[in-house]
Amino acid sequence: MAIPTIYEQLGSRFKSEWLNKPTLLRHYEHIDAIKAAITATSNQRTQLSDSGVHSPKGIAEQIRVKAAKDLVPILKRAAEHTDRTKSAIDQRRKNLTTPKIDPIDSVAEMQRAEIRANLKSLSAGDRIAAATKDPRVADAYLSAPAFLSGSNETERAQIDDRVAKQFHGDALQEIDAERGAIAVLDAVIGVGLTDLRKVTDFENSPQQFDEWMHSVSVPSRTFSANEPGILRPSDIGPRTAASYERTIHDH
Incomplete structure (x- = not known):
């Protein structure tokens, strides 16, 4: 496997200005960790194969032990980090244009109702x-609901987007940058999962790979007991270079 090539190619999409922001640098640290773990596991497989001592089955068994210990937890942490970050980004974006309404200020609500009537x-x-x-x-x-202003959801989405750009431009740029950084990490996770299948000799056995992942992906000590403890291919989702390309073009 040409391990460094694809990871370096994806890593180069992580913009240099993102590396200067601590909130975005943490995403790149996951990229580095995945690349290092995949490379180390692949190198060990090469060494075992070159030694001529081990059978193909023996090599696969040893590599699976190493991957379960060193690689799967890293992919799991990155996937959980990505999913949490996506949820946080979505909430931040929603908060930009969600009016802060005082529920007991009836005068202000009357004024808003009058504005909606005019709209x-x-x-x-x-x-x-x-x-x-x-x-x-x-x-x-x-x-308020769009129909109270004589509008619809399509128009509301347009207004929401324009209001965000007009009144919250800097915050919106920060959100878009983080979405771009997470898109890169998402793609690296997908490539890492593909390489994990290859290096553990499960490339042509998806069901066995799923069962193995279930058996070795124990809860991470860095996450609470209430969070998902098992990493399956379906948990990671369509994190591939192709999905990354689709996502990155939106930003």
């Missing part, structure tokens, strides 16, 4: 323009 009489283009010019209008629109 209802406007065309879609004028509603979008009004919401992106005045944060008070944006809050009134986004704090």
